[in-house]
Each structure stands twice: as structure tokens, then as C-alpha cells.
Amino acid sequence: MIRFEPSFFLERNREIDDVTLRAIAREVRKDILKMTSAVNSGHPGGSMSAADILVTLYYYKMRHNPENPKWEKRDRFVLSKGHSSPALYSVLARTGYFPIEKLKEFRVLEGDLQGHPSMLTTPGVEISTGSLGHGIGAAVGMALALKLDRSDSRVYCMIGDGEAQEGSVWESAMAASHYNLDNLCVILDNNNLQIDGPVDEVMSIYPTVEKWKAFGWHVIEINGHDFKEIKNALDEADTVKYKPTMIVARTVKGKGVSFMENRAEWHGKALPPDLLKEALKELGELS
Amino acid sequence: MEKVSLRDAYGDTLVELGKEDERIVVLDADLSGSTKTAKFAKVFPERFFNMGIAEINMMNVAAGLAVSGKIPFVSTFAIFGTGRAWEAVRQTICYPNLNVKVVCSHGGITVGEDGASHQALEDVSLMRSLPNMRVIVPADDIETRQVIRKVAYTEGPFYVRLSREKFPRIFDETYRFEVGKGHVLREGEDVTVISNGVMTHFALLAAEILEKEGISVEVIHMSTVKPVDVELVVDSALKTGAVVTAEEHSIIGGLGSAVAEVLVENCPVPLERLGTPDVFGLSGKGWDLLHYFGLDENGIIAKVKKVLERKK
Ligand SMILES: Cc1ncc(C[n+]2csc(CCOP(=O)(O)OP(=O)(O)O)c2C)c(N)n1
Ligand SMILES: [Mg+2]
Numbered sequence: 001m002i003r004f005e006p007s008f009f010l011e012r013n014r015e016i017d018d019v020t021l022r023a024i025a026r027e028v029r030k031d032i033l034k035m036t037s038a039v040n041s042g043h044p045g046g047s048m049s050a051a052d053i054l055v056t057l058y059y060y061k062m063r064h065n066p067e068n069p070k071w072e073k074r075d076r077f078v079l080s081k082g083h084s085s086p087a088l089y090s091v092l093a094r095t096g097y098f099p100i101e102k103l104k105e106f107r108v109l110e111g112d113l114q115g116h117p118s119m120l121t122t123p124g125v126e127i128s129t130g131s132l133g134h135g136i137g138a139a140v141g142m143a144l145a146l147k148l149d150r151s152d153s154r155v156y157c158m159i160g161d162g163e164a165q166e167g168s169v170w171e172s173a174m175a176a177s178h179y180n181l182d183n184l185c186v187i188l189d190n191n192n193l194q195i196d197g198p199v200d201e202v203m204s205i206y207p208t209v210e211k212w213k214a215f216g217w218h219v220i221e222i223n224g225h226d227f228k229e230i231k232n233a234l235d236e237a238d239t240v241k242y243k244p245t246m247i248v249a250r251t252v253k254g255k256g257v258s259f260m261e262n263r264a265e266w267h268g269k270a271l272p273p274d275l276l277k278e279a280l281k282e283l284g285e286l287s
Numbered sequence: 288m289e290k291v292s293l294r295d296a297y298g299d300t301l302v303e304l305g306k307e308d309e310r311i312v313v314l315d316a317d318l319s320g321s322t323k324t325a326k327f328a329k330v331f332p333e334r335f336f337n338m339g340i341a342e343i344n345m346m347n348v349a350a351g352l353a354v355s356g357k358i359p360f361v362s363t364f365a366i367f368g369t370g371r372a373w374e375a376v377r378q379t380i381c382y383p384n385l386n387v388k389v390v391c392s393h394g395g396i397t398v399g400e401d402g403a404s405h406q407a408l409e410d411v412s413l414m415r416s417l418p419n420m421r422v423i424v425p426a427d428d429i430e431t432r433q434v435i436r437k438v439a440y441t442e443g444p445f446y447v448r449l450s451r452e453k454f455p456r457i458f459d460e461t462y463r464f465e466v467g468k469g470h471v472l473r474e475g476e477d478v479t480v481i482s483n484g485v486m487t488h489f490a491l492l493a494a495e496i497l498e499k500e501g502i503s504v505e506v507i508h509m510s511t512v513k514p515v516d517v518e519l520v521v522d523s524a525l526k527t528g529a530v531v532t533a534e535e536h537s538i539i540g541g542l543g544s545a546v547a548e549v550l551v552e553n554c555p556v557p558l559e560r561l562g563t564p565d566v567f568g569l570s571g572k573g574w575d576l577l578h579y580f581g582l583d584e585n586g587i588i589a590k591v592k593k594v595l596e597r598k599k
Contacts, residue, residue, distance in 0.1 A: 041400040082404065107400040109571030109579060115402035130404025131371065132340050162317060165339035196317045196325075196337055203317075203339025 001027070006067040006096050009058075012075070013235070016060050018227040024094065025055045029256045030283050031090035031103055036270035039107040042115065045266040047087035049191040049224070049251040050158060056230040057156055058091045066096035069123040075153050076126045076142050080135025081160035081189060082116040083268070089113050089122070097124040133166025135159070136186060140176050143184040143244075154238075157186045162194030164205045170215070176244040177216030184244040185237040189224065191253035193264045212246040224249030257282050288488075290453035294392045296428035297449055298323030300435040301360060305331045310358045311439065314349055316342045321451075322362040322392045342367045346375035346387075353385040358439060364398075365391035365407035365448055369414050380444050381417040388438050389414075394424070394448040395484065395535035396563060396580060397573035406568035407448075412540025414446035415513045421466060422513040424448045424483040424534070424542070426457045430510060433464040441466060448484070450535075452573040455488040457508070469516040471523075475505035478591050478598075479523040479530045481546055483510050486533040486561070486582065493587035504591065515545040521553045529598040530558045531590045535582055538562035557597035559590040 002024050008014065028051045036042035057077060058064070065071040079088050086106065093100045098112075105111030112121045116130025126142070129135040139157035146153050159169060176184050188208065192199045199205055212219045218240045222229040230249070237245035253267070254260030257279040260271075271279055304311045305327055312334045319325040319337060328335035338345040342363055349359040361368065368391040369376070380387045391410070398406045414422045423438070423445065425431045431449065438445040457472070464470075472487070473494050482490040487508045494504035505523055509516060524530050530550060532543040543560030550558055563580050577583055 039400060107402070107570045109569070109575055111570065115400050115570040116404045118403070128404070130402065131367065162340050165317075165341045167341060167343060194317050194340065195321075196315075196319050202337050203341065 004095070006065060009064050009066060009095060012061060012063045014060055021055055021059060021227045024059060025052050026256070026283050027094065028055060028087060028090045030280055030285055032086040033271055033276055033279055035086045035089070035103050035106045037273070037276045038104065040270050041107055042086055042270060043083040043268045044086070044270060045193070045253040045260065046081060046160060046189065046191065047084040048255045048257070048260065049253045050084045050087045050189050051255070052225045052227065053158065053187055053189070053230055053249060054087050054091045056227055056234065058095050060231055061234045062156065063153070066124070069097060073153055076139070076155045078126055078135045078139040078142070078155070078157040079117055079129055080139070080157055081132065081163050082129030082135065085113070085115065085117050088117060092122070092124040132160065132163040133168040136169055136172040139184060139186070140172050140181065143176070143181040144179060146183055147181070155184045157184070159186060159188055161188060161190045161192060161199045161205055164188065165203050173212065173215040173217065180242040181244045182240050182242055185234065185247065186244065187247045187249055189251050190248055191251045193253045193262070193267065195264065195267050197264055208248050216243060217246040218243045219246045219248060221248045222250070224251035225255055288455040291428040291456050292453045293425060293428055293431045293449040294323040296431040297390060297435055298326035300432045301327040302330050304436070304439050305334065308358065310356060312336065312352055312357045312359050314338055314345050314359055314361045316340055316345050316363040316367065318363050321364070324362045342372040343375045346372045347379045349387045350379040350383070350385050353387045354383070358386055358388070360388045360390055362390050362392065364405060365394040365410040366405060369407065369410040369446065373413055377417055381419045384419045384443055386442055386444070388445050388447070390435065390447040390449065392449045393451045395450060396568050396576045396582070397450055397452040397485065397535065399451065399573035399576065400570050402570035403567040408537040408563050408568060409540065410448060411512055411536050411542065412544070415540060415545065420444050420446055420513065421511065422446045423511050425510050426484060426487045426508060427454055428456065429458040429460065429462060430464055433462070434510065437464060437466060450485065454485045457487055464510065467511050467514045467516060469507045469509040469519040471505065472508050473504065473506040475503040475527065477503045477527055477529070478595060479505045479507060479527045480533060480587060480591065481507045481509050481520065481530060481542065482533040483508060483512065483542055484535045485577070486535055489582070489584045489587055490533055492584035493591065496584060497588060497591060502591065502595070509542060512542050512545050515549060517549050517553070520546055520549045524550055524554050524556045528556050529594045530556060531561065531587060531594055532558070533561040533587050535577070536562050537565065539565060557594045559594040561586050561590050
């Protein structure tokens with residue numbers, strides 16, 4: 001298992017190569033599938049599409065302290081698409097916020113890992129989410145507070161492309177650029193799938209780049225599964241002045257398991273035991 | 288005991304209604320597979336509108352369709368339809384008293400593993416407080432079919448709360464649902480239990496157990512929370528002299544509150560309310576969560592014993 005001392009995470013832009021990031025992301029994907037299958041519930045698809053970005057944020061980019069989740073100087077991450085909680089919980093466990101064993105409490109009665117992130121029960125969760133379209137607004141509030149406090153901490157937030165249909169997302173977009181929140185970086189997990197089908201068929205959000213630009217954001221388009229591109233985009237966001245940054249990450253729902261990729265049916269359905277075995281094998285699990 | 292799906296009953300009834308009446312249109316917010324409006328979408332694609340994950344807009348669009356002579360059924364999960372979109376329902380549907388039917392699945396704690404963010408424990412309360420809105424919480428598939436038919440052809444706004452979990456069947460085909468009328472499922476002398484949704488199943492179980500202990504329970508299924516059946520509540524309360532309410536909802540603002548209002552103003556008798564306390568839900572299996580919160584026959588029996596103590 002790839003493990004770092006908590007002190008490793010205290011400075012941004014860490015030395016960590018793409019091979020290592022990829023290996024960690026593979027472990028995270030296995031966690032996602034095991035966690036959801038264990039309780040036969042939860043959302044594997046969007047967790048898999050978000051995994052590489054979350055791993056890059058927590059292992060390469062963000063300044064944070066797994067031993068002291070409320071460390072004042074930390075960068076914040078808000079999972080606005082809260083249903084991808086398995087990806088977040090796995091990354092929090094693997095970076096040291098709580099023992100890996102705790103992943104067994106996911107969605108279990110009286111467990112600390114609620115179906116959707118709950119800040120009162122899970123260390124490292126900055127705000128409770130689950131109802132789509134709200135987290136990004138809270139991220140704007142955090143970015144405003146950091147400005148007021150003259151802090152150089154940054155706020156990261158991930159939204160879904162289906163989530164981007166919520167009007168509140170655009171209210172947040174407007175506010176973030178109005179207040180020149182250059183300490184805010186939002187990542188759009190653009191897997192082009194939601195529950196009822198492809199985003200462009202259910203309710204198109206396109207053209208995304210032009211929309212966010214028109215709302216006053218600095219927009220970067222990347223492949224959300226290419227660690228080099230993720231790192232570069234996150235670094236570029238650091239340099240932008242007076243504007244929030246939107247990273248439009250083209251991703252694949254179910255990424256990493258061939259029979260799950262680009263299939264809406266695995267949005268909110270866990271793999272049955274036989275398919276779980278097959279999937280874990282694809283992800284390189286021995287035995 | 289056969290368990291039946293209320294949301295499947297909804298989807299199937301929508302298809303029947305769609306065949307009968309061209310004015311029926313259906314809107315959903317990216318949950319058509321769960322709410323079962325997908326059944327209607329399959330047969331009548333041109334009269335189905337997926338509005339995406341944008342519940343507030345969906346309510347306003349439904350109002351526009353209604354004011355143009357259509358009969359819109361609007362569906363999503365209960366918390367998003369009644370919570371997220373509450374003020375749109377208030378302003379654009381209830382204030383102009385428009386013919387929109389808000390029918391939501393995933394009411395209550397039996398939403399299960401998704402947890403607090405998705406468990407609507409306040410939906411009945413939220414909808415009950417809106418002028419012109421009528422609120423119905425069916426118990427099984429047979430009642431759901433009748434409720435959906437009835438609201439389709441009764442002018443004005445309705446909120447119908449359905450569940451994710453399957454519920455035990457209560458009724459047979461002889462049952463006749465009427466808006467604003469409670470239904471006496473079992474007559475009794477010592478105490479009245481008024482319930483709806485899945486709690487009616489537990490009320491009947493409790494009544495059976497209590498009968499063996501010599502306690503005679505009257506069970507009233509009160510699917511219409513608004514307008515509540517004042518006459519039936521008063522008549523039964525005067526007869527038994529003690530009332531227990533049971534609902535899969537917060538004790539604040541739902542059936543328990545509606546019954547309390549009636550009793551206080553007409554015939555104050557001891558009342559005990561069973562529901563979720565003033566807290567958020569949590570993740571777990573739907574049925575386990577009912578027991579966790581004491582929303583079962585044992586919870587009702589405890590409340591009955593308490594209210595009988597107070598009646599003495
Ligand atoms: C306000 C709200 N409406 C509906 C839902 C139910 N829901 C959960 S996930 C989801 C689809 C999300 O699609 P997307 O944002 O594209 O997520 P991803 O593809 O990344 O999983 C929906 C409709 C919700 N959680 N919140
Ligand atoms: Mg998506």
C-alpha cells in the first residue's frame with residue numbers, strides 16, 4: 001500500500017509522479033467498488049469518473065493535514081456532487097484522515113460514513129452535500145471567508161455535469177466571478193451521463209466552455225484521466241488573477257472497468273458479487 | 288404479507304390515464320426510472336418532459352402547462368419536489384390554484400441508505416402549509432391507483448407522497464378512496480390509532496396484539512392529511528377518549544399535527560404522536576430505519592399504553 005506521512009501533505013505541489021498517482025487511483029477504484037457492493041447500494045459510476053481528479057487534488061495539489069482536519073491553513077475541497085462519496089471517503093482514508101477499516105461503515109446503520117458526505121460524522125468533509133447544486137455555493141462562501149481573513153488557502157470544488165442543470169449552480173457561478181474569487185477552482189466532472197441518460201439528451205448543458213466564460217470564469221479544458229493535464233490545469237488555476245477557474249474535465253463514467261465505462265446503468269447501482277470479482281481482476285487485484 | 292410497489296402503481300396508472308386523456312402530461316427531473324414516470328415516457332414520449340436536474344424550473348413549467356389546459360403530473364424524490372422547489376410550488380402553483388399534481392416517490396425514512404440528504408421527513412408539513420394544496424399519503428398499490436385517478440380528475444393542486452420501499456398490501460379492490468375522507472379499518476372502543484402510509488400496516492398489527500391484551504383499538508387510515516377528515520376524527524375521539532397518531536414523517540407538521548389541531552379545537556382528549564423526532568435521518572436499510580426510530584407495531588403499542596395511562 002502506498003502510504004505517506006501526514007507531514008507530506010502540508011505543502012502544495014508535491015513531488016509525486018503519474019505512475020504513483022495512477023497506482024493510488026487504482027486502489028481508490030477498488031475501494032469504491034468494494035464499498036458499494038458490500039452494502040449493495042451507492043453510486044460507483046460517478047465515483048470512478050472523479051477518482052483521478054480527487055487523487056491528484058489530495059496527493060499532489062492541496063495543502064492539507066490528515067492529522068488535523070480543521071488545520072487553519074488547509075485548502076478546502078467540496079464534493080458538490082455528493083453521491084460520489086465513495087471516492088472521497090477512500091481518498092480521505094488513504095491519506096490518513098481515518099483508518100481504511102472505517103470504509104466498512106459506508107451506508108451502514110449508525111456508521112460514520114453516510115450515504116452522502118456529512119461534515120458532522122466524517123473528518124475531512126468540509127460541508128454536508130447530497131442534494132445537487134448546493135455545495136458549489138458553500139464553496140463560494142468559503143472562498144469569500146478566506147479573502148476576508150487574508151488567507152492564501154484555496155477552495156476546490158467538484159460538480160457533476162448533470163448537477164450543472166441546477167439553476168443554483170449558475171447563481172454560484174455569477175457570485176464567484178462578481179466577487180473576483182481567484183482562490184476558487186471548480187472542476188466539472190464532464191462524463192456526459194446522468195441517471196436518465198446522456199446529459200445532452202436529457203437536458204443539454206452545452207456549450208460548457210462558452211457558458212462559463214460568459215459568466216466571467218477562466219476556463220481550462222482537459223482530459224480528466226490524464227494526470228499531467230490535471231496537474232497542469234490545477235497549477236494554471238493558481239496563477240489566474242481576479243477570476244475563478246473552471247476546469248472542464250472530460251471524463252468517462254465508470255472509468256477503469258471496461259464493462260462499466262460510459263454506461264448510465266452503473267450510476268447508482270452496485271456490482272453484484274460475480275461482476276465485482278471480474279472488475280477487481282481488471283483493476284489488478286490478485287487472488 | 289404481500290409487499291407491493293406504490294411507485295409502480297403510479298407509473299402504470301399514468302399510462303392508463305395517458306390513454307384516456309390527451310391533456311395528461313408528465314414532467315420529471317432525471318429520476319424517471321425511480322419515480323416510474325419512465326413507464327409513461329415510453330408510451331407517450333411526446334407528452335413526457337425530462338427537465339433535467341432542475342426541480343424549481345420544473346414546477347414553474349408545470350404551472351405554465353396547467354394554465355394552458357394540460358394536466359401535468361410532476362415527479363421527483365419527495366425532498367426535491369417539496370423542499371428544493373417549495374417556493375415555486377407556492378408562488379406559481381398554489382397561489383394561482385393551478386391544476387398541477389405533484390407526485391413524489393422516496394418519501395420518509397425508508398429511502399434508506401442514501402441518508403439524511405434524501406430522506407423527506409418534512410414533505411407533508413411543507414405541502415400542508417400551502418393554501419389550496421391537498422396532501423395525500425397512500426398505504427399501498429391499490430390505494431395509490433385510486434388516488435392518482437382521483438387527483439387527475441379533481442381540479443387544483445395535489446401533493447401525493449409515495450415510497451421507495453415496497454409496503455405491505457392493506458386494501459382489496461372493494462376499497463374506495465375519497466379525497467378528504469379517512470377510512471375505518473377496524474372498529475374499537477378504548478383508543479383510536481390514526482395512521483397513513485406504511486404506518487397503517489403497523490397500526491393493524493398493533494391492534495391485533497393489543498386485542499389479545501384486552502385493549503380494543505379503532506384503526507383509522509387517514510391518507511388525506513389535508514383536508515383532514517374532521518368529522519371522523521372527532522366522532523372517533525369522542526367514542527374512545529384517547530388518540531394515537533402514527534406516520535413515517537417528523538412529528539412536526541404532519542398527520543400528528545393535523546389531528547392535534549382538530550382535537551384541540553373540538554374535543555380535547557389525550558393524544559400521543561408517533562413519528563420521527565426533531566432530528567435528521569441517517570443511512571441504513573429502509574426497513575431497519577423504521578424499527579430504529581420505533582416506527583412499528585411496538586412503537587404504536589407503547590404510545591397506546593401511554594395514552595391510556597393519561598386517559599385514566
Ligand atoms: C437536487 C437533486 N436532485 C436530484 C438528485 C438525485 N440525483 C443523484 S445523482 C443524480 C445525477 C447526477 O448526475 P451528474 O451530476 O452528471 O453526476 P455524475 O455523472 O458525475 O455521477 C441525480 C439526479 C439529487 N441528488 N439532488
Ligand atoms: Mg455526469
